[in-house]
Amino acid sequence: MDALALASWRMRNLGLHAPADTTPQDVVGRLGAVQSQDYGPATWSLGERITDAHEHGVHRDFGDGALLRTHALRPTWHFLTPDDIGWVLALTGPRVHQLNAYYYRQLGLDEQLRGRCDAMLVEALAGTQLTRKELTALFQAAGIGTEGFRMAYILMNAELNGLICSGAMRGKQHTYALLAERAPHARVLDPDAALAELTLRYFTSHGPATVKDFRWWSSLTQAEIRRGLDMVRSHVRSLEVDGLTYWFAGEPPPPSAPDGPVAHLLQGYDEYIVGYTESKHLLDVGGVGGGQRWDRPVYNGVLIIDSQVAGHWKRTVGRTDVAIEVLVYAPLDADRAAAVRAAADHHGRFLGLPATVTTTVL
Numbered sequence: 001m002d003a004l005a006l007a008s009w010r011m012r013n014l015g016l017h018a019p020a021d022t023t024p025q026d027v028v029g030r031l032g033a034v035q036s037q038d039y040g041p042a043t044w045s046l047g048e049r050i051t052d053a054h055e056h057g058v059h060r061d062f063g064d065g066a067l068l069r070t071h072a073l074r075p076t077w078h079f080l081t082p083d084d085i086g087w088v089l090a091l092t093g094p095r096v097h098q099l100n101a102y103y104y105r106q107l108g109l110d111e112q113l114r115g116r117c118d119a120m121l122v123e124a125l126a127g128t129q130l131t132r133k134e135l136t137a138l139f140q141a142a143g144i145g146t147e148g149f150r151m152a153y154i155l156m157n158a159e160l161n162g163l164i165c166s167g168a169m170r171g172k173q174h175t176y177a178l179l180a181e182r183a184p185h186a187r188v189l190d191p192d193a194a195l196a197e198l199t200l201r202y203f204t205s206h207g208p209a210t211v212k213d214f215r216w217w218s219s220l221t222q223a224e225i226r227r228g229l230d231m232v233r234s235h236v237r238s239l240e241v242d243g244l245t246y247w248f249a250g251e252p253p254p255p256s257a258p259d260g261p262v263a264h265l266l267q268g269y270d271e272y273i274v275g276y277t278e279s280k281h282l283l284d285v286g287g288v289g290g291g292q293r294w295d296r297p298v299y300n301g302v303l304i305i306d307s308q309v310a311g312h313w314k315r316t317v318g319r320t321d322v323a324i325e326v327l328v329y330a331p332l333d334a335d336r337a338a339a340v341r342a343a344a345d346h347h348g349r350f351l352g353l354p355a356t357v358t359t360t361v362l
Contacts (some may be wrong), residue, residue, distance in 0.1 A: 004342075024062075030201075034271060041267035042079065042269070045270045047350040068166055070179075107148070108150075132155065202218065207237070208251060209275075265301055282307075344357045
């Protein structure tokens, strides 16, 4: 098996080729966690994997608590399901606290003060949901400084401790709520069961991937991951390609002749892009990116054609349509242009707007 076949297989497991999920909760649950520090684009990562998804439906599910958003991995925000959020945080939270330790010290947030802040948040959010601005005012009134990044780490600490998570949107503002109230029936797993579950979930949904890929994605140590692989050994296998060992679950997809090129307009933090480190090169096997930044400041979306990066894109949402501007590394032939058009139409349907497309060669 070559690198291009690995990339295509990976996209299938991520739900980008032949999507089988029908709800945003299905996507998040299957992937384990979905990076979501940019909430709006992250909703598109879910919609991209559902044939007939609509943005308003994702917002509704988020508001209802069918999807939750919290700091869980690396650290950054992720979508998790109410069923998974408790055991994932119990497994990864201590490790992310270790990664945050330097910033806690720099911000003067010792363990005692963080405990006091946790207690204040639990009291303030009991039976209600509050915005960051409202919570900031509460801490300032109590004489606790919130300047700079201090409030962000106060809130992140409580999230990692499994105390708070996302509430419903209030207009355009995010709110916080008690995790116990948003996920009262969250599953509880013992540490070994949680490690085995997350390990299997990652290599099933993100595989083929390497141990270092999973280490980056999960924040777990290499020793923990090796132990996790040992526990799920009967469900996973490995293969070597170009000197790297890739782990996966399930059977490789059968060889088949492609019906034609398939394009995806991915947001810049889609799991296909950010879920890997050691093997991230699989999305640009031929080096067609030519050293270009994949997170271009304006064109910060990534155009993928047949598993490979082919350019960048951005959108401008108007009242009557969505204008999609695409920058490509090489001119598109008729089939590839049609594939990009189909991807733009999918995005337009997600927004409930017709899409217009303009293409420029870099």
